[in-house]
Amino acid sequence: MCGIIGILGRGPVAGQLVESLKRLEYRGYDSAGVATLEGDHLERRRAEGKLKNLEARLRGDLLSGHTGIGHTRWATHGKPTERNAHPHVTDNVAVVHNGIIENFRELRAELEQNGANFASETDTEVVAHLVESYLKHGYSPQDAVKALLPRLRGAFALAFLFKGHNDLMIGARRGSPLAIGHGDGEMYLGSDAIALAPFTDTITYLEDGDWAVLTRTICVIYDSKGAVAHRKTLKSGASSLLVDKANYRHFMAKEIHEQPEVVGQTLARYVDMAAKRIALPFELPFDFNDIKRISITACGTASYAGHVAKYWFERLARMPVEIDVASELRYREAPLRKGDLAIVISQSGETADTLAALRYAKAQGLHTVSVVNVPTSTIARESETVLPTLAGPEIGVASTKTFTCQLMVMAALAVAAGKGRGELSDLDELKLVGELIEVPRLIAAAFAIEPQIEKLARDIAKSRAVLYLGRGTSFPLALEGALKLKEVSYIHAEGYAAGELKHGPIALIDESMPVVVIAPYDRVFEKTVSNMQEVAARGGNIILMTDATGASEATVDSLVTIVLPDMAATFTPMVYAIPVQLLAYYTAVVMGADVDQPRNLAKSVTVE
Template sequence: MCGIVGILGRTPVAEQLVDSLKRLEYRGYDSAGVATLEGDRLERRRAEGKLKNLEKRLDAEPLQGTTGIGHTRWATHGKPTEHNAHPHATENVAVVHNGIIENFRELREKLEKQGAKFSSETDTEVVAHLVNSYLLKGQSPQEAVKASLPQLRGAFALGFLFAGHGDLLIGARKGSPLAIGYGDGEMYLGSDAIALAPFTDTISYLEDGDWVVLSHEVGVIHDASGAVVNREVLKSGASSFLVDKANYRHFMAKEIHEQPEVVGHTLARYVDMASERVALPVKLPFDFNDVQRITITACGTASYAGYVAKYWFERFARVPVEVDVASEFRYREAPLRKGDLAVFISQSGETADTLAALRYAKEQGAHTVAVVNVPTSTIAREAETVLQTLAGPEIGVASTKAFTCQLMVLAALAVAAGKARGELSDADEAKLVQGLVEIPRLIAAALVAEPQIEKLARDIAKSRDVLYLGRGTSFPIALEGALKLKEISYIHAEGYAAGELKHGPIALIDETMPVVVIAPYDRVFEKTVSNMQEVAARGGNIILVTDAKGAEEATVDSLVTIVLPDMGSAFTPIVYAIPVQLLAYHTAVVMGTDVDQPRNLAKSVTVE
């Protein structure tokens, strides 16, 4: 969630720290701050709210230090105020932190008894005082950090700056991501490669339990036991991405419109278009014929991609699928059969609950496949097999292009499973691949409906509640549409299987209730129409999302009918995701909310 940056530079670093933090805004935050060494003395500048507030503070009180750390905070302990903002510090050490220190209360009580004076409500400040307690005993910064880390319980990434040590930064990670950047006589710390892209394309990722001692010339990495270790040095492609809005008002709008391209890139990775066959980029270490059950685990939007995939795997491969919210899966101790398949979906590859579920599945002997957008992420590194989505950096907190790329990967995997299990013939596979190949074009065609959706959003913005309905693979898209509207417009919305309408939700229907019906003309279309009739009979305002045939055959008047391009029924969710994204986006714009960074949300949820 939070963003961490550290620079051992040759020139004043405050402006560089802020610029790097801007690249981490997509993670979500509610305050920010930097600390630098001014001579041998630690100096901090912090501000509540957006980075522009920190910039104003730095304009009024500039910092000239060439060594520093910076942070964007998403509140977990304590309100988002300036005194709770990072860095936290004593006279001797400043620290920035991503994650949660679970045992901070007992540590704080112990440190207070030793005379430590706390000035914030955060869990992070205990880290500064804990390290400081060892410094006061005469230990070196390296010794103090080494002694402190085993006492911290939780998931975290940490960056340390020390008074009187201009040639030193220390970083540590346990659960939360942290990368090292290598420059020419300069060294860097960052939450991800995007943060370091302005400075270097040469990076290493710390592994769980690692801590690193950085000087201007070298980084020495230690594992949890304290032994010096080497981690792979990589060339990052992050600097090649233009992480800006281009000519769009918001990142979310830009990312919605990038979907024809990025879904096409992902398609090309997983399909041999010439032979009309699925061609996975990696060899699977298992035989689908030996898989008796598939478990799919994810959080939020990624879990809805999993729900769609459930329909695909069961239809194409005839294998039972269970979909679990990651935060529930881990704690209910689900029985897994050794040799079965567990699939984990995460945009960032750092989602804490999903990572914990992955580790549980590995312990049970299941084969693990990660569908992630970041191939160097923790989930990717720990899974048996990685299937990367090629969405590129997704800056908007509300996932759009990552979702459709996840669906593309899962569709390809489901077809591969069906072919391997003998449930799909060569002709079946070729027909399905033809359908996948059409998707980028169909997404582009769906985007043509944006002016109509933008106009509709002005009416939706006046609503207090919105209902989304769908059947079959359209049901998860109804769930996703409701989530998107809630996330960024703050309008209450719920998604339901259309057949469940009469089992409760129908009580909500009146003349003020917009009801968005996701209904391509497929084998369950007539059933969905009957549910629309139930809504119409109670005065509900129907917004029908369908194709030309569906618009012609629908026997119920709708407030608005959004007509999408004709396509086969197998992969409609990938295309029908577009109008629900656009409806949420334009409603949020009308409402005047912070579309890219909605309140209380973070892009990468690296704590439970």
């Protein structure tokens, strides 16, 4: 996850920028840079690799400006080179960026037609050139950013400096987090409170769609409609060693809201954004054509990510997949074919049952791939290949952002398998990767339903049991929704394939039973509607999670409808996870449960 820091200081800021960036190293990065205003002009220093390389550059080529921005970059568009490192600078503006600009190709083509010369392969540079074009047409810096933001598609956080404006910095966020730090005659911008902790504990968090104009003494925040917005100023308990809750009541809420950013960062690790192709970060030590069967093993939420991936591998790559709960596989003595592939999924990389399953697969001569959030973990170290998720620290016991990041990794791997086996054409890959690139933005858009979910949770909290239904990839998501509700609210819940309703669960349906139906408008939607009719006929209270088309087509009584953004059907679980997680979270809050540390549960299960 890229890191951003900005300082309007009273003395030279380059050293402070670097020290603050060190506190963001946990986010992961492969290059770094700073830009400062030296008098009335912009100066920049960048370096590939770790911050020590940037420090060495600054020792040999000093910066003395009192206004500056800094950045640690995790490569998305373009290789991790100095040329692609941030900040990106034009004649009059410098910018740092966390996130993905989805429509950068169209913007770049337009700018090049108008004479802009690009020096990097990044999506971020279009932001600098667009603002530059507005400035050259007589816009003020504030008006230039105001004009820019509606033209950008994607999830992002941005910080700007402007030539000749020593007492000005502008920040903006959509999807990716950004916080303002208030000092004594100084002002700061940062990706999180940890970056700002050395300077101030007085923090204002920008809300989604906000942008802010900062001087050393004044901070004016505007919402997405351009109206002045008043956001709470809080005292932060963050330190360089602690992950902060930001302005959220619980880590679980914060981590749910981090998903546009972290899913985007994970996507960028496995996809060539410019070419819209899968680009795994290293060559796999096997050929998918030699694999006859995939065995996926995990526990809890990670196992449901594996269930979704089973659909993807079988549909996109035409590969048979078996999925096992790790605690069963380790004792079942399943026959595994030497040379096949075992994929193990674990948030911590230390889950005892999953580790045992990995060792069993290795002993049977299988290739092993691990999908983990901790690349230094035991599972990662013992795997032949490691595919890291880039979710960052997840403090809440109930997995949220690690789940969607696991899905993103598995989606990319499934497309790679399909392409490698000749089941997907170049055009198929282009289409599917294009759909993946849209996912972070769609996740951010899905938060529009949050007030409706919060209200609905008050009714769910009165229930003794809840049923979740889904078909296709929505079936594993129904299992995950039921698990989340059980974990954090302690309400009994069950997830079922919608077609199984008539084979037993329908006996539970009555007027007191909420039934959550996860049903994007896809090829099985009509079948799911028929199952909803069965629930409605028995007085069940249906909560439908769908898109606008599904909402208009689902003519069923007893219906609360949660409308999510329109999207292609293949990768809906990553977006539909948002209402599922929010419903569990808000229900637990209403019930007064310990959301971040539910009873009897641990984050990393290292025992049987």
